[in-house]
Amino acid sequence: xxxxxxxxxxxxxxxxxxxxxxxxxxxxxxxxxxxxxxxxxxxxxxxxxxxxxxxxxxxxxxxxxxxxxxxxxxxxxxxxxxxxxxxxxxxxxxxxxxxxxxxxxxxxxxxxxxxxxxxxxxxxxxxxxxxxxxxxxxxxxxxxxxxxxxxxxxxxxxxxxxxxxxxxxxxxxxxxxxxxxxxxxxxxxxxxxxxxxxxxxxxxxxxxxxxxxxxxxxxxxxxxxxxxxxxxxxxxxxxxxxxxxxxxxxxxxxxxxxxxxxxxxxxxxxxxxxxxxxxxxxxxxxxxxxxxxxxxxxxxxxxxxxxxxxxxxxxxxxxxxxxxxxxxxxxxxxxxxxxxxxxxxxxxxxxxxxxxxxxxxxxxxxxxxxxxxxxxxx
Numbered sequence: 001x002x003x004x005x006x007x008x009x010x011x012x013x014x015x016x017x018x019x020x021x022x023x024x025x026x027x028x029x030x031x032x033x034x035x036x037x038x039x040x041x042x043x044x045x046x047x048x049x050x051x052x053x054x055x056x057x058x059x060x061x062x063x064x065x066x067x068x069x070x071x072x073x074x075x076x077x078x079x080x081x082x083x084x085x086x087x088x089x090x091x092x093x094x095x096x097x098x099x100x101x102x103x104x105x106x107x108x109x110x111x112x113x114x115x116x117x118x119x120x121x122x123x124x125x126x127x128x129x130x131x132x133x134x135x136x137x138x139x140x141x142x143x144x145x146x147x148x149x150x151x152x153x154x155x156x157x158x159x160x161x162x163x164x165x166x167x168x169x170x171x172x173x174x175x176x177x178x179x180x181x182x183x184x185x186x187x188x189x190x191x192x193x194x195x196x197x198x199x200x201x202x203x204x205x206x207x208x209x210x211x212x213x214x215x216x217x218x219x220x221x222x223x224x225x226x227x228x229x230x231x232x233x234x235x236x237x238x239x240x241x242x243x244x245x246x247x248x249x250x251x252x253x254x255x256x257x258x259x260x261x262x263x264x265x266x267x268x269x270x271x272x273x274x275x276x277x278x279x280x281x282x283x284x285x286x287x288x289x290x291x292x293x294x295x296x297x298x299x300x301x302x303x304x305x306x307x308x309x310x311x312x313x314x315x316x317x318x319x320x321x322x323x324x325x326x327x328x329x330x331x332x333x334x335x336x337x338x339x340x341x342x343x344x345x346x347x348x349x350x351x352x353x354x355x356x357x358x359x360x361x362x363x364x365x366x367x368x369x370x371x372x373x374x375x376x377x378x
Contacts, residue, residue, distance in 0.1 A: 011068065018059045018071070022078055025052040029082035032305030036268035043268040049300035050089055050322060050333050053079065087316060088299035088308075089334075094320030097348030097365055099138060106347055107218065107368065109314075109338055110141035111292035112361035113229070116150035116185055117159060120328060120358035126156060128356055133166055135354045139363050141167075142192040143216065145227035147294045147359075148208070149174065149188035153181070163190055171216075173198045177208045187212045189227050196222060201281050203274045208232075211278060215287060221368050223343070224285055228278065228293035230303060231270040233263050271296065271303040278307060288343030288370050294359065298333050299323075311339040314364035317346035325351055328358045336362050343370040 007015070024045060031046020045052070056079050063072035079086065101108055117129040136144065144167075151159040151174070164170050169190035176184035186208070193216040201211035211228045282289070291311070297303040299315070315323045315334065325336035336359055340346065347365040354360070 011066065014059075014062065014066075015071070018056075018063075018075065021052060021055045021059060022075065025049070025056050025079070025082070028052050028300055029085050031300050031302055032085055032088075034302060036265075036272050036302055040265050040268060043302060044264065046085075046301045047264070047298055049085060049298060053086065053089065084305075085300035088305070088313065090322055091315065091319045095318045095348040096320075096350040100140070101365055102347070103367075105367065106365040108140065108142045108363060108365050109225075109290055109292060110136070110139060110144040110361060110363040111147075111227070111294075111336055111338055112136065112144060113147040113294040113336065113357060113359035114150070115148050115357040115359065117157075117357075118150075119356060124150075124157065129157065129159070131354070132356050133162060135352055135356065135361060136163075137167055139350075139352065139361070141169075141363055143225055143290075144169065144190050145225065145292045146188040146190070147227070147229040148185060150183065150185045152183040157183070160188075168192065171195045173212060173214050175200055175210075175212045177210070187227050187229060189214045189225055191216055191225075193218050201226070201277060203231075203277060209270075209274065211281070211293075213289075218368065221370065222287060223368070223370075224287045224289035226278075226282070226289060226291040226293070228291060228295065230274050230293075230295045230297070231267050232294075232296045233267045267296065268302075275303050275306050282307075288341045288368075290338065290340045290344070290366070292338040292362075294336050296335050298335065304337065308337065308339045311341060312344065312346055314338040314340070314346045314349040314362075314366075318349040318364070319351075320349075323349075323351060325360045325362055326358065327355050327360055336360070338362055338364050340366060343368070345369055 027042050027045035028049030031042050031049065034042040036043035056075055060072045060075040063075060114132055117132050118124045119128050151157065160172065160174065169192055171191040171194055172188060173195060174186065174188040176186035178185045187210065189212065191214065195214045196217050197215035199213055203210045209229050209231050211226055213224050213226045215222055215224050295304050323334040325334050345367040347367055349364050352361045
C-alpha cells in the first residue's frame with residue numbers, strides 16, 4: 001500500500017491562506033442575516049465580501065493552474081454555497097437598455113446622489129452643475145430620486161427651476177434637512193407624473209438621512225416611490241487621505257485605523273435601526289412601490305439584504321458585473337439601489353459612469369403589470 005503523496009511546502013502555505021480567506025468569505029455570507037448590533041465583526045466581513053469573493057476565485061484559478069483539482073472544486077463549491085450574497089453582488093449577464101426607452105409604456109426610474117451638484121471635496125461650480133444636469137437629461141428619466149439635492153432660492157443655482165424646465169419634470173417633492181433663506185439641501189423626488197400623495201419617514205435626528213415618498217399617478221395606476229438615504233460613514237478628508245496612504249502601502253496607523261473602525265461600526269448600527277423603520281413603513285404600504293436611493297452599504301450587507309429581501313432588485317434582475325455605483329475611494333462597490341415590488345417587471349439596469357458627483361447615477365426601465373383604476377390623461 002503506497003503512502004499518500006505529501007503536499008509540497010508551497011501548497012501547504014497556499015492552503016493555509018486559502019482556508020483563512022474561505023473563513024472570511026463565510027463570515028461575509030452571514031452578514032445579510034446578522035444584525036450589526038449583535039455581531040459587528042460579521043458586518044465588517046459583509047462590507048469586505050466582494051474582496052473575499054475575488055480572493056477565493058483567484059485561489060480557485062491558482063489551484064487549477066497547480067493541478068490541485070480537488071482544492072479548486074472545493075473552493076468553487078464553497079463560493080456557490082453563498083448563492084444569495086453572490087447573486088446580489090455579481091451578475092454575469094445584464095441588459096443596460098438604450099438611451100431612449102423602448103416603449104412609452106415603461107416608467108424610467110433613476111436615482112442619483114448628486115452631492116449638492118458639486119465634485120466631492122470641492123465647492124459648487126457652474127460647470128459641474130451643468131454637466132450633472134446634462135447626464136440626467138441624456139437619460140431622460142420619468143422619475144428621479146435625488147439624495148443630497150441642493151438648490152438656492154434664485155439665480156443659476158435655483159436647481160428646482162432648472163430641473164423642472166430642462167428635464168420637463170414639473171411635479172416634485174423636496175424635503176430639506178438644511179434650510180435657510182438663501183439655500184437648502186435634502187431629499188427630493190421629481191416626476192413627469194402627477195403626485196397624489198406625499199410624506200416623510202423620519203430616522204430621528206441624523207441630519208441628511210431619512211426617507212420621503214410620493215404616490216404617483218400614471219394614467220390611473222397609482223404606485224409609491226420611496227427615496228431613501230441611509231446613514232453614511234461620514235468620512236472626512238483626513239480619513240480618505242489615510243485610506244489612500246494605506247492603499248499605497250505606507251503602513252497603517254493605529255489611531256487613524258481605530259477612528260475609521262469606530263465610524264464604520266457606528267454607521268452599521270445606525271443603518272440597522274433605520275432598516276427596521278423602513279421595513280415597518282414598507283409593510284404598512286398598500287400600494288405597489290419602488291424604493292430607490294443611497295443605502296451606503298454593499299449588496300451582501302444586513303442593511304441591503306433586509307430591505308430588498310421581498311423585492312426585485314433591478315441589479316439582480318438585469319445588472320452586470322459588480323455594479324459599482326460609488327465614485328470614491330471607499331466603499332468602492334455598489335451602494336446605490338433600485339428595488340420594486342412584484343407588481344413591476346424590470347426591463348433593464350444602467351449605471352452611468354460620469355465622474356462628477358461621488359456617486360454614479362442608476363436608472364432602470366420598469367413595466368407596470370398591475371391593474372389601474374382608470375385610463376385618464378395627465
